[in-house]
Amino acid sequence: MPNPSIFAIALIFLLLILIITMLKTGVPCAIYIPTPMKVVRRMLKLASLKPGEILYDLGCGDGRILVTAAKEYGARAVGIEVNPLLIWLAKRRMRRSGLEGKIEVLRGNLFDVDLSRADVVTIYLSQYANNRLKHKLARELKDGARVVSYIFPIEGWRPYFKDEDYEIYVYKAPFS
């Protein structure tokens, strides 16, 4: 039977890594809840994602949206994530998919990433995060780019499409 104090030390060590990473990259603005796969597929369909387009998933969690976009749509996908454990899971999922050339997983704060190359941005964050993100999206996204948000709308913008059953909001730049 392993000594319980080993577990306590390991836990403290992991927590320290998490705190140090977050001090360096920023505080999470949403907790981790993975998007169900059937919602992921619906989000990508509503985004009208095309082969060769670039998708950004802001707060990419375990990378499920990135891998699905690359595998099922032939898109290039970039994920930004603050939590080191989730970055590890996303990279592992990416390697297992054999699509490393099409997917990039970046460690960092989603508010610091340049979105000017994005054709599609997916978000499943919080109302607070969407309110903060709104101005950045309007400033950086090119005309024709789509923002697909799960659960939380972008307050003040008229959705280009709204799926009430799945709680998905789609917006198209220029936003109004």
Ligand SMILES: C[S@@+](CC[C@H](N)C(=O)[O-])C[C@H]1O[C@@H](n2cnc3c(N)ncnc32)[C@H](O)[C@@H]1O
């Ligand atoms: C609700 S989960 C969604 C995960 C994934 N996009 C999905 O749909 O399955 C939100 C994610 O955003 C990440 N996150 C929260 N704040 C962040 C920040 N400031 N920068 C980068 N990632 C962040 C969390 O760690 C979490 O993985």
